[in-house]
Amino acid sequence: MIKLSHIDVVFKDKHKQPVYAVNDVSLSVDKGEIFGIVGYSGAGKSTLVRVINLLQKPTHGQVVVNGNDMVALGERELRNARKKIGMIFQHFNLMNSRTVYGNVLYPLRHTSLSKLEKQQKINQLLEFVGLSEKRDFYPSQLSGGQKQRVAIARALANDPNVLLCDEATSALDPKTTQSILKLLKELNQKLNLTIVIITHEMQVIKEICDKVAVMQHGQVIEQGDIVSIFSCPKQALTQDFIRKASNIEQAYDSIFNHPSLAEKLKDQHLLELQFVGNNHFSPFISQLYHHYNIETTILYSNLEIIHDLPVGTLIVLLSGDNHTLVDAESFFNKHHISVSRLNSLQHENNYSI
Numbered sequence: 001m002i003k004l005s006h007i008d009v010v011f012k013d014k015h016k017q018p019v020y021a022v023n024d025v026s027l028s029v030d031k032g033e034i035f036g037i038v039g040y041s042g043a044g045k046s047t048l049v050r051v052i053n054l055l056q057k058p059t060h061g062q063v064v065v066n067g068n069d070m071v072a073l074g075e076r077e078l079r080n081a082r083k084k085i086g087m088i089f090q091h092f093n094l095m096n097s098r099t100v101y102g103n104v105l106y107p108l109r110h111t112s113l114s115k116l117e118k119q120q121k122i123n124q125l126l127e128f129v130g131l132s133e134k135r136d137f138y139p140s141q142l143s144g145g146q147k148q149r150v151a152i153a154r155a156l157a158n159d160p161n162v163l164l165c166d167e168a169t170s171a172l173d174p175k176t177t178q179s180i181l182k183l184l185k186e187l188n189q190k191l192n193l194t195i196v197i198i199t200h201e202m203q204v205i206k207e208i209c210d211k212v213a214v215m216q217h218g219q220v221i222e223q224g225d226i227v228s229i230f231s232c233p234k235q236a237l238t239q240d241f242i243r244k245a246s247n248i249e250q251a252y253d254s255i256f257n258h259p260s261l262a263e264k265l266k267d268q269h270l271l272e273l274q275f276v277g278n279n280h281f282s283p284f285i286s287q288l289y290h291h292y293n294i295e296t297t298i299l300y301s302n303l304e305i306i307h308d309l310p311v312g313t314l315i316v317l318l319s320g321d322n323h324t325l326v327d328a329e330s331f332f333n334k335h336h337i338s339v340s341r342l343n344s345l346q347h348e349n350n351y352s353i
């Protein structure tokens with residue numbers, strides 16, 4: 001559906017030196033997929049997503065969307081190809097002098113649809129995004145979430161099969177973000193719309209994406225399906241994003257700063273446990289006690305449901321000596337629970353990733 005091969009986008013800085021905004025990026029997005037691109041500011045996300053509809057021409061590399069080699073298209077063919085690629089933005093980019101209806105009508109102005117067909121289409125789109133009652137309102141009379149819904153209706157006017165979302169929820173509060181993400185998911189499912197989302201928030205990725213690519217300094221440093229990336233992130237930056245999407249950082253802060261921790265660690269072991277999948281509903285904590293006489297104190301627990309799969313993290317204190325710890329680790333391994341020892345981190349006082 002979308003295939004980017006060895007894309008470079010090179011700008012010149014004020015000293016005329018080359019700046020690689022995108023550096024040898026290759027990725028492919030399948031039909032009907034929701035693909036997230038996550039990275040901090042300046043990583044190259046916006047530049048990369050604009051390459052997909054050729055708002056940004058790549059300096060080097062091939063862009064194929066809907067079977068079209070975008071760079072090779074003539075002007076008119078490119079215009080037609082772009083109609084099948086909708087786009088929404090962080091600040092909505094609505095025309096303030098036009099009503100909600102007028103904004104959604106705008107992309108239909110040069111189509112062959114009759115006036116009545118346009119009306120029907122717009123009414124249908126506004127109903128879809130839940131804004132039928134606001135059709136005669138101006139953007140200034142709408143909330144941020146409502147403005148983004150108008151932008152979505154406008155982006156869908158030409159029946160695209162790809163929707164690009166450039167930080168589409170970054171200007172919205174968490175509740176509105178949820179409702180926009182829910183709408184995007186509905187569009188994906190009902191219209192089989194392929195969606196590419198760029199964001200700096202892993203929370204957004206976790207919520208609706210099937211796959212994710214992590215960008216840093218213009219490059220994709222890690223990509224894969226969402227469950228593998230969340231359960232086993234390889235790159236430090238990916239781990240950092242994931243930890244920030246849960247409240248584990250705060251948990252570490254309070255655990256490592258707790259006045260009685262040093263005392264406890266004299267004869268107990270601090271571990272982080274991670275598991276993926278339903279088979280961990282087994283009562284492993286009581287089994288640990290029964291089989292090995294090991295007592296477990298849970299200091300933190302978090303369970304995410306990602307693509308219907310539980311992905312869990314626990315920070316625990318286990319009683320016992322080093323032999324007990326080895327027994328516990330082999331027990332966890334047998335149950336496909338991964339274990340990281342944390343005691344030494346306390347001495348290093350360097351626990352943040």
Ligand SMILES: Nc1ncnc2c1ncn2[C@@H]1O[C@H](COP(=O)(O)OP(=O)(O)OP(=O)(O)O)[C@@H](O)[C@H]1O
Pocket residue numbers: 011012013019020021039040041042043044045046047048200
């Ligand atoms: N037109 C331009 N001319 C020169 N440099 C540019 C241009 N556009 C982007 N850049 C540079 O390319 C790099 C990537 O920018 P880009 O906007 O794609 O990053 P981003 O990950 O989307 O960041 P943000 O979330 O802040 O928008 C940055 O270093 C930026 O300064």
